[in-house]
Amino acid sequence: MRRLGSGARHLDCSVTGVYLRLEGITKSFPGILANSNIHLEVGRGEILALLGENGAGKSTLMKVLYGFYRPDAGTISIDGRPVVLDSPSDAIRAGIGMVFQSFMLIPAFSVAENIALALPRLGVWLDSGQIRERLRDLASRYGLAADADAKVWQLSGGEQQRVEILKLLVSGARILILDEPTSVLAPHEVDGLFTVLRTLRDDGYTIVFITHKLREVMAIADRITVLRKGSVVGTVPRDGTSEEDLAEMLVGLRDVRATSFSRAAQASEARTVLSVDDVSVRGERGRAGLSHVSLHVDAGEIGGVAGVTGNGQSELGEVVLGRLSPDHGHVYLEDVDVTRWSTAKILAHGVGVIPEDPLRMGVAPGLTVTENMVLNERRRFMPGAGLYADWRAIRRAIEARIENFGLAIPRLTLPVGTLSGGNVQRLLLLREIGRRPKLLVAFYPTRGLDIAATRMAHDLLVAARNAGAAILVVSEDLDELFALCDRLVVFSRGTVVGTFKSGDVDAVEVGLRMTGGGKREAWSPSPA
């Protein structure tokens, strides 16, 4: 597999062939030491996985490396020469390219224009012939096909990622940094990305792969550097480690891997809490819409909705929560037709929600933690006409909840917008589950959470289920759905393409169904 030559030579002797070296990198922000004395080495023709939980300092480190942040201390050297990176253009000149989690592409531009932006010695006149030729070259060499004339907004997540990688290659990058690259991909696309990365590695590229997913690390990395709380815990070769060892390094605990949950004893007369009956919604502005969707969730049951984002899951959530009025069909909550109910009425009926975009829909970023925590429970915490609130009691109640959940919130008076995404998600879970809802609609409940917090979130969801709540989990993470759900509904292009009981199906089957039988085109959002 591995090509002989300059790249392969360095593979097994990671110390001698160092191409990129970070020494003693320290970077602090007011009140936070994000990176502390970090040492890191990557060879030419090597894939280094940078593994760490949220807030471990991975992104800060990579932003230092890309010239976004200037480190407080430490040096970076490339190929033995120290470099100073004060801006992304310095990094680009030094041969460093980065694929960000949110793509650095301009949606209104064509693929060729986006590529042109990255070309280092671009002539005054945009030579589209030359760009096309480069694209064809790279496409055939690394399997990165892309239509030069397509507008980026028309492309799927996987295609946009290919354009990002192409951009780095044409810009002459020799060091590729990928920040959580699989988060935008369907399961089968991950293999394609890994094949591309291996080919690039064998061609002598230096690759840093940032992730918190142990499985990916074991699949793609040559060596693994683990970060915890801003420091390097250790660097190990892939062949000498296991997922369990890595997990232990990550969180410093044994037995952190969630395995399976004890099922609640199914009540003999399962009471249906949520019933969606033949609901259709017209798709507008490139949204998938819904077409004749039926599903139900019983009390004491977790129902899962599997699907690639943008295939009607958000519409389903909006219909259930009364934000979107279906063109056809009905929604029942405990046999009451709530199809035309207002959102407020539905929420008051005992429905909790973890929204898709927590910072926009779940919390008011400018309000404090305390204020956000009582936002949906005004009646409980502010009895009467709402002219009086016992803030001390509120704070105590919230502190108790936070403590139960093991949340590290510095101060309850901090605006929620200053917390990390993971902490916001945890606060939301805490708030919504704390309301003891009859039905909890949870979109991507563990998105952005690290392993320990994911475990806690899952425990909370399972506990809520065992206490009798009906829970609808929308997720792209099949591992999560398989671990949690009693029943699984698979969405593709706004329709239900499969309903399974847990244990009756495997991840490959679900993965193929949610992506339309393995054809990627099937789930690309239509440009309409």
Added chain:
Amino acid sequence: MLGLLYAVVGGGIRAGTPILYATLGEVIAERAGIVNLGVEGAILAGACAGFITTAHTQNPWLGIAAAALAGGAASLVHAFMVVTLRANQIASGLALMFLCLGVTSFVGRPYVAVKINAVPQLAIPGLSDIPVVGGLFFQHDALVYGAYLLAPLIWIVLTFTKWGLALRAVGERPDVAFAAGLSPAAIQYAAVVAGGILAGLAGAHLSLAYARSWVEGMSNGRGFIAVALVIFATWHPLRSVVGALVFGAVFALQLQIQARGVALSPYFLDMTPYLLTLAGLLLWGRTRRYAMPEALKSVFEGVT
């Protein structure tokens, strides 16, 4: 009737010239993500500076240069406010407009009713002798030809050169442009100042060729028409030409109607370009919103 048409077309080309300069300038600024409502002020600055310079030197070419300089300088203030100080673009633009209105009224006061050497007419040899067409299109002053040649030039630069690509990138996603090694701030400065220079030329045409006099507030809302025209033109330089010609024709028609003594209130006629603006916004504003540069109205936050 034919005479009216002739007058409206010829007059429309002339009256459309300052609008076209200002619109092209605003297209450049907005494609880089900056709305400059101060374009009205930059036109006044150009008209005033150009007129004063010409009045003293009797050289309209020096006047045009001074106008460009004054328009650029006025817009530099806006660039500094919104790019460097990250001030609100709308507030800064409006403040600039009123500042320029005040300053030019004050500075220009002694020059009201002063006579100057206007920008000379330049008949294109050969072409101007063609019957009808020659008189309509090829017997204008140099600034008219300049405006209509500038439109395709700007389109070419924006679409097919690396500078245009960089400018458009900044107007769409400044963070992406920054990550690509560009300097969004520098590009936005350049775009706003270039837009101001064009607004200054719009002013030069008004005071040195079209009206050949200085009157306070003589831009008379043309800057705001330009801002609206950018939207009809969906941020496209070539479509700006169409818009500028339509508005120019309305101005010319208004003059013709007045000149022919039609019994229509001059106040109503004065309103027509602005009614057209509103009508246009109503028709186009909704459906073509997608063409707007993504980063418009939000100045790059930078890195901390």
